[in-house]
Amino acid sequence: MSRLFFDITDLLEYARKNTTLSGIQRVSVELISNLLQEHGPEKLRLIAFHPILKRPVSYDPEYFGPGFEYQQSDFCEYFGLHSSLHNPNLDNYLAKKYQNSWKTSFHRTRLLALNTLTRGETLRKRKIQTSPAFSSTPHNPKTVDFKSGDHVFIPGATWNFEPYLNFLAFQRKARGIRITHFIHDLIPIHTPEHVVDDVPQQFLRWLEHLAGNSDFFITNSHATKRDLDAWLAARGISIGSEVVPLAHQFANYPRGGHQVNFAGRGNEKIHARIINAARIPYALCVGTLESRKNIWALANVWKSLLDKLGYDTPRLLFAGKHGWLKEDFDDFIVGTGALGGHIRIIDRPNDAELAYLYSNCLFSIFVSFKEGWGLPIGESLWFGRPVICSNVSSMPEVGGNLAEYVNPYSLASIEEAVIKLTLDNEYREQKCRQIAQAHLRSWSDVALDLSQLLTQSINYKGRRHAHAG
Numbered sequence: 001m002s003r004l005f006f007d008i009t010d011l012l013e014y015a016r017k018n019t020t021l022s023g024i025q026r027v028s029v030e031l032i033s034n035l036l037q038e039h040g041p042e043k044l045r046l047i048a049f050h051p052i053l054k055r056p057v058s059y060d061p062e063y064f065g066p067g068f069e070y071q072q073s074d075f076c077e078y079f080g081l082h083s084s085l086h087n088p089n090l091d092n093y094l095a096k097k098y099q100n101s102w103k104t105s106f107h108r109t110r111l112l113a114l115n116t117l118t119r120g121e122t123l124r125k126r127k128i129q130t131s132p133a134f135s136s137t138p139h140n141p142k143t144v145d146f147k148s149g150d151h152v153f154i155p156g157a158t159w160n161f162e163p164y165l166n167f168l169a170f171q172r173k174a175r176g177i178r179i180t181h182f183i184h185d186l187i188p189i190h191t192p193e194h195v196v197d198d199v200p201q202q203f204l205r206w207l208e209h210l211a212g213n214s215d216f217f218i219t220n221s222h223a224t225k226r227d228l229d230a231w232l233a234a235r236g237i238s239i240g241s242e243v244v245p246l247a248h249q250f251a252n253y254p255r256g257g258h259q260v261n262f263a264g265r266g267n268e269k270i271h272a273r274i275i276n277a278a279r280i281p282y283a284l285c286v287g288t289l290e291s292r293k294n295i296w297a298l299a300n301v302w303k304s305l306l307d308k309l310g311y312d313t314p315r316l317l318f319a320g321k322h323g324w325l326k327e328d329f330d331d332f333i334v335g336t337g338a339l340g341g342h343i344r345i346i347d348r349p350n351d352a353e354l355a356y357l358y359s360n361c362l363f364s365i366f367v368s369f370k371e372g373w374g375l376p377i378g379e380s381l382w383f384g385r386p387v388i389c390s391n392v393s394s395m396p397e398v399g400g401n402l403a404e405y406v407n408p409y410s411l412a413s414i415e416e417a418v419i420k421l422t423l424d425n426e427y428r429e430q431k432c433r434q435i436a437q438a439h440l441r442s443w444s445d446v447a448l449d450l451s452q453l454l455t456q457s458i459n460y461k462g463r464r465h466a467h468a469g
Contacts, residue, residue, distance in 0.1 A: 010156030080138030185372025248378030257359025290323030
């Protein structure tokens with residue numbers, strides 16, 4: 001009986017540094033949970049290159065069973081992601097206090113040394129908890145033992161794990177396993193101006209490796225498929241690829257905002273800072289704060305709105321973790337005093353807080369320059385709220401006929417849409433009624449389509465033809 005091995009390598013690495021899930025990691029968790037319900041633990045396995053053990057390991061998938069909610073400390077304990085040099089609570093403290101990477105490294109070393117000298121008092125004084133899971137022993141990891149016909153599905157970025165990639169390439173040839181990669185975007189090579197350092201070069205090397213060691217590609221949108229197919233064709237490579245669109249659903253929360261529980265779910269609660277920020281009418285922008293999300297332009301649009309609309313201007317709430325290449329945005333926030341309080345930044349909200357923010361906003365806004373999909377667009381629709389989004393790349397695939405589209409390169413275009421949804425109450429409510437009646441895609445839909453496509457991909461007979469010269 002062939003088995004499906006679902007790779008969680010990048011999920012393990014991400015969890016070491018982040019208290020909340022975003023983007024690709026959220027997709028992985030929802031797919032595992034739904035595939036587990038469909039296939040059962042007998043046919044579904046998890047596989048990863050463990051960041052501490054430094055070797056491939058396999059896990060039973062039950063951890064992601066019904067009722068799973070991501071809690072960083074529990075997750076890191078279960079998968080053995082702590083070490084004497086790594087503490088997620090310390091990492092979060094440093095990330096908020098020092099955004100500069102070299103400062104973070106310096107102060108981590110300093111605090112750990114002081115903590116040793118003071119027998120733990122340094123971290124205790126700063127309320128940085130040291131987890132009892134300071135152990136590099138994961139919960140029941142198994143040695144990877146592939147059989148012919150096994151299928152490895154890799155939904156995330158593995159470009160920093162060359163030994164793992166080489167291991168899989170060897171197993172593909174020696175054991176006859178199949179490897180399918182989920183390509184979310186080609187952003188590092190299409191918009192290198194929005195990534196840092198040598199990320200484009202790393203991504204390109206990774207993609208070239210995949211092209212020579214994969215059996216099939218799945219993309220999350222037709223826009224990403226076009227980008228991938230063009231890249232492969234330019235190199236004379238023939239590998240099958242198909243699209244599995246992602247979901248609109250915000251997992252574990254019903255459609256519409258009226259049913260969101262003020263107290264939150266499980267261990268998550270809505271903190272007072274969220275209620276305070278959302279106490280007046282606001283527009284919501286969800287996502288990592290980085291240049292690709294066009295946040296500097298959006299902030300300038302709000303400045304123009306304030307000049308024109310005065311007190312009718314809604315507050316603009318940014319909800320997400322701090323990213324890279326946003327010095328212009330940071331300068332704007334500091335220089336204008338966050339536009340006199342008309343802009344607020346909510347760092348790393350949990351799911352309960354995001355659900356509350358989506359449910360109570362006038363509308364959401366997502367004017368990114370390029371996306372592979374665009375989860376916040378669908379999530380806003382899931383909670384019944386209108387959304388303004390860019391008319392480029394994958395975003396129209398998410399918003400369909402429900403979104404208000406703008407040119408992300410035109411501040412006037414963005415401003416016009418914001419004014420319309422701000423001042424025209426009847427039009428805004430009409431959009432809400434339209435959204436409420438629309439069919440929206442769930443994560444179970446995605447998992448079902450993915451499962452069927454992984455089965456169908458076995459019959460693909462494409463061959464690679466290396467481009468001469």
